[in-house]
Amino acid sequence: MLLRLAYLGMTNAFALLRLLPMSDRDKDVEILALRHQITILERQLGDARPRFSPCDRTFLAALLHRLPVATLRRLRLLVRPETILRWHRDLIARRHAVRSRPKSPGRPRTIRSIRLLVLRLARENPTWGYRRIHGELLVLGIKVAASTVWQILQDAGIDPAPERTSTTWSTFLRSQADALLACDFFETRIVNGARVYVLAVIEHANRRIRVLGATAHPTASWVTQAARNLVMDLGDAGRHVRFLIRDRDGKYPVLFDNILADAGI
Structure with missing residues (x-):
């Protein structure tokens, strides 16, 4: 697949070099001819769907994903713009899964x-x-x-x-479910490939998830403010929480625990 993808990249690079000496008029004529040929192919295909190889999907996703959706809709494509963006999301997800796999x-x-x-x-x-x-x-x-x-x-x-x-740990969790929270960071990638960290809290009694925020740089001040927001949200909802479970992630500053302790957690 990598060899085929490299071949596609080389052939399209040479095609781009061929376009450099062409005038705008010649390029417009070629674009209209290509669009008409696509129309002919769609007419012949009928209800059948064109088949794209993994290399074709990778190349098109890398080439077109940066264009706005409105621009993609104006292009004469064999697939919908949403399909192009889905291919790009799948490509990033597979890349992230490979990098995150333990050695x-x-x-x-x-x-x-x-x-x-x-x-x-x-x-x-x-x-x-x-x-x-x-x-x-x-x-x-x-x-x-x-x-x-x-x-x-x-x-x-x-x-x-x-x-x-x-008391066993499971018995403790069941008896204190109404007063128990757990929080953790998880990371994800947005459409442009940037990595962001999401801080989420789960209520053990009803499995409700509270997303406290997402940021590319979870600084101490950002995490501390998230703790303040959590305490205010719990107070507004009338929730009385006694315990919060978290791991020893270095993203949690000392102020994070202090704010929760001041609230009786």
Whole structure:
């Protein structure tokens, strides 16, 4: 496909060079002749649709996507202007998917010495759960996630929490759903290919999504203002929220948490 696309680019580049010495009158005559030939082809096709190869779609999308829709409608095209723009959006989406694909799938395996130490602590202390073992590892200067300790015990057939008496995470979420929010950033691309970051909040009780804003540069001041807007929106709606879940993304400044804490979240 890349070879064919390069061939199309070269042939059209030579066609563009051929147009340079032509006068405007000659170009207008050729455009009218090409339009008439397209009319003849459409008449012969009838209800049948012309078939475009992936290279044809890529070339046309790259050539025409920058033109306004009004201009595209004035052109004599075999497809609708919306189809050209859809081809371009699909092209950007595939390109973004390829760039976002991880080079090596899955999380790297925990080194053997740490796994052996986790299993040793679990066997020598049968009443310890995975969180207690995780805390002991931190005391020893070994930084691993609590979920990693849980998975190591689970893979070895050991109960990760043999005497868990505290409320489970799922029970907590169900009991606090009315007072619980979660927020996260996700990125997308707009029609011109620019990347923007969207900050969204979900209400766990009713699954309502609140889009706090979208920007190409999520600065600390922008994220802080988004937190203020969220607090005001919740106040106007009469919503009493106690908890908000977020990850450790560096886009969240300290003021983000402070504003929510001042509102009782």
